[in-house]
Amino acid sequence: MFVHHKPNWALNENLATDEAVFLNRRKFMKAAGIGALGLGLSGLIGCEDPASAEAKGAVGKAGGFVDPTADLYPAPRNAAFTLQRPVTDYAYSSVYNNFYEFGSHKKISNAAQALQTRPWTVEVGGEVGVAKTWDIDSLIRAMPLEERLYRHRCVEAWAMAVPWTGFPLAALLAKSEPTAKARYVRMETFMDPKVATGQKQYWYPWPYVEGLSIEEAMNDLAFMATGVYGKPLAKQFGAPLRLAVPWKYGFKSIKSITRITLTQERPVSFWEGIDSNEYGFWANVNPEVPHARWSQASERLLGSGDRVDTQLYNGYGEQVASLYAGMENDKIFF
Ligand SMILES: Nc1nc2c(c(=O)[nH]1)N[C@H]1C(S)=C(S)[C@@H](COP(=O)(O)O)O[C@H]1N2
Ligand SMILES: [Mo]
16 A cells, blocks of 8 residues: 655655656657547546546536536626637546545546535625525526636646636625625635545645635636536536636635635635645746746646646736735735
8 A cells, every 4th residue: 555654745746647647648649640539538638538427427417416507507608708728628627637625636536426516505704794604506596607718727837728607706795795804705615524535634734725815806807616618517626616716826716615704814725724835825827936846937738738838817917917016025926
């Protein structure tokens, strides 16, 4: 049996192995003239056959479970959110995930199907005028659902582009009426080590926590995803409710949210709690600010494997740069 002497976040070879396998197979396929959508798709990423992931209900249907909000999809697309790159094929994005609750590697899509997403509640509280524990289906039906194409940039230097369906976080905050004292929005993932066996890894500070400043949370780009690829969220993407903040490194986009608390104090996020020298609170994408252990100048696109230059704020500077005016001396880029 393999024994971890160090917590996994200290072992970068995990990532290195994945990347190496991915790139070598890709080279082989190119050399052999096999198109990315031809044979061997499953082998490209690892062991899972994407078709079987779909059959197992990765898109909202598992073990006879039919998502009670399935009728809301696909939602109308908001044309204001466009990409300068292709949408990543579901066959890639659905089997290469970060969701440490189900394992500290990328192939968690099967394990994540164990997550029971109904009944599910989302508790909104703290510095709000209207504290409320929402039933997830009532929440989704109360919100203005739309589809947006967003880029996603993981701190590990891979990237994807996906069509999220959901609603602006601001729409939920408006219903909660934050008080004048509310300065941050703290979000928390479920806690259930029996189902999410990664949570038995006691050296991680479970449950997963993330946070935004109230100004960031009110920005129109801060999106709560309830669906992806025109269907209810597949579990590995963070069903039934997941944040998407595309100008920040991917770890900010917390999955499977159960609690939202408006606070006066800045929350300590999961990765910040693990190593604040490597993962900061703000985590805004910047190609010129390297991670402690690797460059952030470029990124690998999931699917094509192409390497492209990383952009400041992941290309969303026009929408968000003003949020950080006067914060030049803060560590807003890591
Ligand atoms: N609860 C929870 N949320 C999480 C994570 C996690 O491990 N647990 N990983 C984060 C990281 S590092 C990334 S890159 C994205 C990955 O999202 P995806 O698997 O949908 O691509 O989810 C983020 N949200
Ligand atoms: Mo990430």
